[in-house]
Amino acid sequence: MIRIITDSTSDIGLDYAKELNIEIVPLKVIFNTAEYKDRIDLQPEKFYELLENCDALPTTSQPAPQDFMDFFEDAKQKKDSVILITLSSGLSGTYQNACMAKDLVEYEDIHIIDSLCATQALRIIVEKAVSLRDKGLSVSEIIEEIEDYKKRVAIFGIVDTLDYFLKGGRLSKTAATVGTVLKLKPIVGLTKDGKLDVFGKARGTQKATDKLIDFIKQGNEIDLDEPVCIAYTGNNTSIEKFENKLKDELEIKNVKHGVVGPVIGTHAGPGACLITYVTKK
Numbered sequence: 001m002i003r004i005i006t007d008s009t010s011d012i013g014l015d016y017a018k019e020l021n022i023e024i025v026p027l028k029v030i031f032n033t034a035e036y037k038d039r040i041d042l043q044p045e046k047f048y049e050l051l052e053n054c055d056a057l058p059t060t061s062q063p064a065p066q067d068f069m070d071f072f073e074d075a076k077q078k079k080d081s082v083i084l085i086t087l088s089s090g091l092s093g094t095y096q097n098a099c100m101a102k103d104l105v106e107y108e109d110i111h112i113i114d115s116l117c118a119t120q121a122l123r124i125i126v127e128k129a130v131s132l133r134d135k136g137l138s139v140s141e142i143i144e145e146i147e148d149y150k151k152r153v154a155i156f157g158i159v160d161t162l163d164y165f166l167k168g169g170r171l172s173k174t175a176a177t178v179g180t181v182l183k184l185k186p187i188v189g190l191t192k193d194g195k196l197d198v199f200g201k202a203r204g205t206q207k208a209t210d211k212l213i214d215f216i217k218q219g220n221e222i223d224l225d226e227p228v229c230i231a232y233t234g235n236n237t238s239i240e241k242f243e244n245k246l247k248d249e250l251e252i253k254n255v256k257h258g259v260v261g262p263v264i265g266t267h268a269g270p271g272a273c274l275i276t277y278v279t280k281k
Contacts, residue, residue: 068101088194116194156189157274164269226278234270
């Protein structure tokens with residue numbers, strides 16, 4: 001059997017994971033001394049409520065090697081093949097700890113893919129792997145397809161402030177200064193090597209959305225036969241205008257929706273709108 005595993009930053013809830021027949025390794029969110037397993041002990045709605053009312057920003061913690069070993073040992077015992085797709089190594093040590101766990105388990109039929117992505121982008125890659133598995137492709141065929149596919153997946157968003165990324169250590173102080181000007185909305189995204197960067201800024205959400213659309217149009221064309229996902233952090237008050245504008249300008253027909261979960265939400269903060277899509281080959 002081919003077992004597909006990912007981590008909780010894919011923002012795939014437990015019920016949906018069961019539907020996909022995959023397994024989730026949770027990261028953790030820590031508020032003061034209280035530790036929560038992402039999307040197990042703490043769901044997005046409750047997380048953003050806590051975030052709004054907390055005195056000190058929460059921190060996040062990647063899975064320890066042992067967290068992966070529990071899954072790997074079980075697969076080894078049952079002689080299952082494992083494909084694990086993780087959060088970008090440019091954002092977290094999750095991938096490195098998974099590799100360490102594989103070495104400790106000493107089982108060759110474990111295959112670890114660094115998605116170079118996060119949140120809904122990671123979700124889309126995992127869903128692709130599931131569809132390939134369900135079509136009957138072999139482990140090597142799935143890995144080859146996913147290694148190519150992940151290079152085509154893009155994720156960009158408009159955030160209220162870069163303070164959360166700065167305090168969480170995901171951006172340098174120099175990069176984060178763009179967020180200090182009143183009403184400037186930064187446009188952030190992941191680079192090809194899976195690192196967070198600022199791609200632009202504009203005064204107000206509407207102008208930032210226009211600028212984001214221009215940026216997307218200047219890049220590789222969106223493959224409309226592949227999923228497009230719109231997501232948000234915190235509340236969805238501004239997501240409808242954001243989505244409608246993107247649909248109109250980019251001729252997007254079918255859209256998946258998602259909520260950015262506690263771990264990525266810790267670093268992005270509330271009030272962000274994101275788009276994930278796949279470019280044409």
